[in-house]
Amino acid sequence: MTQPRFDVLAIGNAIVDVIADSTDAFLAEQGLDKGSMRLIDQAEAVRLYGAMGPGREVSGGSAGNTAAGLAALGAKAAFVGQVADDELGAIYRHDITAAGVDFLVDPRSDVGATARSLILVTPDAQRTMNTFLGAAQMLDARDIDPAAIADAAILYLEGYLWDPDVPRAAMVKAIDAARAAGRKVAFTLSDTFCVDRHRDGFWKLLDDGRIDILFANEAEALAMAGTDDIEAAKARLAAAVPLLVVTKSERGASAIAGSERADVPAEPIERLVDTTGAGDLFAAGFLAGQARGLGLEASLKLGAIAAAEVIQHYGARPEKDLKALAGDLLA
Template sequence: MAEGGAPEVVVAGEILVDLLSAEPASGLGEAAMFERHAGGSAANLATNLARLGVPTALVASVGDDGFGRFLRRSVEATGVDARLQEITDSPTSVVTVTRTDATPDFALFRHADRRIAPGQLPDSLLASARLFHTSGFALSREPARTTLLDGAARASAAGATLSIDLNVAPRSRDERTEIGATARVFLALGPLAKASRDDAERLFGETLPDDAICERLLSWGATLVCLTRGSEGALVAWDGGRADVSAEPLESVADATGAGDAFWAGFLAAWLRGLAPEACARSGGRLAALKLARVGPLPDRVDPETVFAAARQRPLAG
């Protein structure tokens, strides 16, 4: 923990129940049975950081129901400081997801997760945080959007590094415009930004080359951009620098759900240790590989030295 027992990282955003198809499926229509897991990009990131030994608080909202209590137990089991507000008039949010080795098919039932209130992000929580993270998903709905933008600005003013996963999924052109405007407001604060190619296409409404994606996000204000590209590895770009990092070799993929969250947790944990951007991307790739090799979340504890040491040994992509 940071001074006074406060968390070093504050993650604020969505926590959901993932109903993951029990067997691999090409789409939800082909899935017959589902298994329950704790999920949501922000929650996944928080638990993965805690698994690596990083003192982390999760600020989120759940329903006052059995699913909400399940989520609390799940994140606390990993060592996360779970600051979950229980909403009495809205159920816990749920997403159904296919198990696949590629991009999953999903259907979202969004309720309590968007009800993050200003009182959940007091200055006392943000004052000693070294890093404040949120997601494009969490920023896509009010009142969470206003709460998170304000919290990020206060955290930055207090000296924290900001981070965002641009995991956006607009349902219309108007919503894409709104989400894009919100992303630009957040990126103007100078965060570390992570996006996949799919995220970028949904955010921009067009397909761009990898370098162009990074350049656009940097022009919007990001301090560093990490573009994840699945089996092709990751491209990391910052002012005056660029690193093309190969993916961790894998014999097979058991479940791709949450791999991006594992990658970014490994990246940020390495960043907090002062590692260079390319080494951070290798750390992320190593943790993502551990996630891809198993169904559901990572084990409650992961040896961070294995992640960081293995990452430092891998070369950059040719």
């Protein structure tokens, strides 16, 4: 097998995050569940944007954040996601390219507006996300280049993009291309709402042996397994996938590969500011470790370091030098 051009090629929603400080009272007034993610239409996006406080525009999107984190850790990363030929689309393309990620899809003028997520952050650093998918849900199977997929050691997919029919077909094509090329496929469950809507489809991916690495947080793992026992959930999922990674917020993370298991604590932080992107950057660190041939524990450690950096500032892209923070792990 030839040496791949990319360590990881990520496919996901290309979204510009608009992040604003909020209060529990404002969330209640708007009828929003703190810590949740909901999909909204363009009219609701305009209404809520008018009601919320001043926002900071930061390029985001789950898989895009992971790609940016990978590049910050010195990995060769590419991203596939759809933006419109508009102002936010130009911002997104500039930001991810400037982060050192190869952006492989051209903007289009026939897909509506570029996606945006209105993220309300309360004083306890919980983020409540209101996402208008716009152009992101128009990623077409024609935009998937099998040669580019084959040129990546790992294909990484976000569960969020599984929801609309059009990009789901694109992701299926990408999985087919990766498997045909003998590459690994990583998948993140993204959110319990994704699991609730697509549990059967996700299980089919696992049962058919189409996923090599599965990322989940504890709530997602419980939802997938249909149990309230986290160890039972891990056991069931680990039996269905070669490598399972489960994050546990401030309690660290676990990885299980057959009979091998590793657990690491969360990295210490000075101040919790915004949890947006914590899981995305954890995946970046873990995948960077796997791309370098590191073991489970070292890969988990890299994930914890990357996640700790991103939750200490607003936005889901790293601001400090992740390679310096990783130290000897990347030496």
